[in-house]
Structures are given as structure tokens and as C-alpha cells.
Amino acid sequence: MEHDPDDLIASQVKALSRAVSEAGINARDIAALGIANQRETTLVWERGSGKPVYNAIVWQCRRTAGYIHGLKRAGHADLIQAKSGLMPDAYFSASKIRWILDEMDLQGRAEAGELCFGTVDSFLAYNLLEGRPHVTDATNASRTMLYNLGRQDWDDDLLRLFGVPRGMLPQVKDTAGLFGVLRPDILGAPVPVAAMAGDQQAALFGQACFAPGDVKNTYGTGCFMLMNAGENVPVPQGGLLATTAWRIKGQPAFALEGSVFTAGAAIQWLRDELGIIKDAAESQALAESVPDTQGVCLVPAFTGLGAPHWEMYARGTLTGLTRGANKAHLARAALEAIAYQSNDLLQMMAATLGRRPRDMKVDGGATANDFLMQFQADIGDIRVLRPAVRETTALGAALLAGLGIGMFRNPREAAGRWLLEREFIPDMAPDKRQQLLSGWERAVKTALYEAGSRREAPCS
């Protein structure tokens, strides 16, 4: 999976110009601009001309899975995890850089300092900022698998492992702080660019998760959950990742991160493959038309199971079917599965940090589903807070930029911009919760058992 680099720049410039003109303001009315971006996606360009040597390789792209498998077999997993906080995977930038240098036969030019690597933030900065700075921020650097979390610097051992010369890497700056000014030809004024952050970290900030244990969950095709882990690098367990949450005035904060592979995709499955709902919104009414799933449990492991199970061979599993099971029970089971999987992540993060969060902030498309949000609160015995501004990624980038130019003295001052839209309060008897969680655990065990036999005799 690739993007045309020119498309990234052109669409972003158009979006910015349109937003400013629709706001009816002058570019000089913008105190600062923040950039949030898809993470890990990898670009390499010529230092002299700025011309990319290859398309952007998108984070989802699995083309380097074999290379990563080789690194793991050679016993490098512990080194990578200890230094970068990440599990070796094709997802992160390092193996994608390696692929571009090999495929385009560019190792020599990279060694000679003629090439620049950057994630999307870095490529945007290089192309949109006055003076073409080659910069990134600590959150984006943390997703490359080349960055030492504890030392907050590129790591020589990891650079050697992937054969990436230090000279092609961007300078790593604080997440909030002056990166430069926009080229005046873009908006007609040199607007200060005062924050850059990976999208999930920007959302964590936009959700005002400033204290250790504060957690946000984004419900998209999958879920991305990040929990603030404080000022020391956390030791992740069970397939969680450690990452930089942000770095402000030289002081890093860290986060635990985990993902659910199939969340909103389970609702799309009800709609597109089973045809039992016409649109995603209908799933709520259908689920609420029955008081429970009648014991039906769906483990939507369509592409395997993520943390805390990490079983790539798992597949979707439906348990507890009786003669009376109907489409409403199935729809309800699909929505509940999103909450169960998120809850498994949440409990693992809480155990890792030794903190039980008071509440969980939520964003993303599926948070419009009140049934899902209430079930999430019930099953986790946790208050679920849905904010008024659902664009938490952009809000986070904007607030970080405000911090970067000193509009706010500290994150807490910016937090006044976070407003609650609705709070979902847990309302389920403990024995009922325990009964449901046991049912989910049995269904997951069934999926894992079946994955074990699939691993020995793969049939798909």
C-alpha cells in the first residue's frame, strides 16, 4: 500500500486553504498551526531536490513481514523491544526504509548523506515550512523502531541492525515548540508551526489525558487505546507497546498503547456481508430490541487477535448458538465484542501500570452508538466520557500548538477546552458482569484453541 507523495502535499494544502477561507479569517488571525499525522508511513527523498525516491509506504503495508520474521528468528526481538518499546513488526518505519534502500539500490547514496528519511509529519514540514527543515517530533520518532525511548535519541544499535545511516534521519524536536513558519505563499502569512504529533498521541492530548492512568479509546475500523504512563518508560506486557506520549520543554511523557484489530469492521460485516442492517446506526436499535444475546458470543478475530492474546492464526468464532438465536442477538453480540476487546486491553494496561483508571475518554465513529458506550461502561465498571468535540486528534494538535507558542503555560491550562458531551455511568450488577465476562473468556478460549490447530494445518 502506497501514497503518491505529491497527493499528500497537494490535498493538505488545499484542505488548509479551504478551512481558513471557510472560517472567514485572515491567515494573520492564526496564532499557531499544529500537525497531526498518520504514523509510521515512510518516505525517502533527495536532500538536494526534495524529490521523493519512491512512493510513501503506508503503515498498513505488510511487504516487509518476511524480513521482520527473519530478525525475530535471529533473536533480535528483545533488543528491539527494550530500546524502542515496540514489538518487531512490518508496521513500523524501520523495515520500510530498509526495503526502499534495497529495492532502489540506494544504500550508497544514503551513506553519502544525499537522502532524507521522514514520516509524514517530517515530509510535510520539509515541503510546507520556510527553509525546508528536516525535522520530526518525539512521538513520530517513537514509531520508527529506530528511536531509543529512554534516551530520547536515535539508537545506534537499532540503526546498525537495520542498516540505516544516522545522516538520513531528521532532527527530533519537542512535540510542542516552534518548528518553523509556513511558507508565506501557502496562506499569505508566515503562520508559526508550533506542534507536530502522531495522530493517536495528538488524540491523547486532545482528550486531556495528562495524568498517569488517564486513558482514551478511539473506535474506528479497529480501536486504538492509549494510556498515559507518566514520566518513566513503562515496561509493556502481553503485546502492548510503549511509546512517547509527547515531549514538552525537553520532558517526555510516555504511554502504553494497544489495539483491537476488528471494531467498527464488525459492524460493517453485519451490514456488508450478512446484510442484517442497512447502515451502522441501525445496529443500535437492533441490538436494543433484545434484552441480551441469549448466550451468543462473537469473537470477531477476522484478522487474528491483538493484545493481550496476539494470535495471528485466530479467526472469527461464534459460540452459544441455540435454535432461538436471531439477527438481533448477533448484532448485539457484535457490538458487545467491541466493548469486550477494548475492556481486555484496558484491564491489561491498568495491571501493567498498577492503576485503575477512574474513567475512559472515547472518540471515533462508533462512539455515536449509545448502546455500545453504555455496555463499555457496564462491562469495565468504568465511567465512559464522550466529549463535545469529537475531532480530538485535530484539537490535540491545535492545543499542542497553542502550548508551543506559549498561549497556554501548561497542558492543564489547555484542558479547559475539553468539554463533556455525555457521561455513561456503569449500571450492571457485579455478578451479571462476571457472568458475561466468563462467557466472553470461554468464547476467546474457543477461538484460541481453534487457532492452535490452524497453526499446525493452515487451511486459509
Add this chain to the structure above:
Amino acid sequence: MAQYLAALDQGTTSSRAIVFSPEGRPKATAAFEFAQR
């Protein structure tokens, strides 16, 4: 007078930009999709 904050949100399927009021409310949003190959 400079008082607004703006953000770019460069995602996997679209490039977005949002202008926020000084109170942190979205004042204008624009998005353009691009191809993935």
C-alpha cells in the same frame, strides 16, 4: 489579531484541516481524500 489555532490531520485516506476558535470549538473544517494504491 492572532487568536485562532489551526490543525492539520493528515490521515490514511484524507487530509483534513480544522480552524479552532480561541475557546477550542471547531470553526471550519475541510477535508480532501486521496488515492491509495
